[in-house]
Amino acid sequence: MEPLEFILLAFVLLVTLFLVYYFFRGQKGNISLSRPVESRVDEYLDRRFQSLVDEWQLVTRPRLRTFKEQKLRGIEQDEARLAELKTYESAMQDTLVSLEARLDALETELAQKGSAKK
Numbered sequence: 001m002e003p004l005e006f007i008l009l010a011f012v013l014l015v016t017l018f019l020v021y022y023f024f025r026g027q028k029g030n031i032s033l034s035r036p037v038e039s040r041v042d043e044y045l046d047r048r049f050q051s052l053v054d055e056w057q058l059v060t061r062p063r064l065r066t067f068k069e070q071k072l073r074g075i076e077q078d079e080a081r082l083a084e085l086k087t088y089e090s091a092m093q094d095t096l097v098s099l100e101a102r103l104d105a106l107e108t109e110l111a112q113k114g115s116a117k118k
Contacts, residue, residue, distance in 0.1 A: 023036060053060070
C-alpha cells in the first residue's frame with residue numbers, strides 16, 4: 001500500500017467517523033436511521049418546544065379555549081348592539097329622506113305663494 005493510498009483511506013475513515021459522531025452527538029431521543037433528518041428535527045422541537053412557545057409568544061389550545069369562553073359572550077353582546085345600531089341607522093336614514101321630501105314640498109309651496117303675491 002502506497003503512502004498516498006494510506007492517507008486517502010485514513011481521510012475517508014476520519015470523515016466517516018466524524019459524520020457518525022456528528023449524527024449521534026447529543027442524542028437523547030430516538031434517532032431513526034431510515035429518516036435521520038426528520039427524527040433529528042423532531043428531537044430538536046421536542047427539546048425546545050417550551051422555549052419556542054415563549055419566544056414566538058404562541059398560545060396553547062387550553063389557554064385559547066379559556067380566552068374564547070371568557071370573551072365570546074361579550075363579543076356576542078357587542079354584535080347584537082351593532083345590529084341594533086344598524087337598524088336604528090336605517091330607520092334614521094328613512095326618516096331623514098322623508099323629512100327632506102317634506103322640506104322640498106314646503107319650499108316649493110312657499111316659492112309658489114311668494115311668486116303669486118308679486
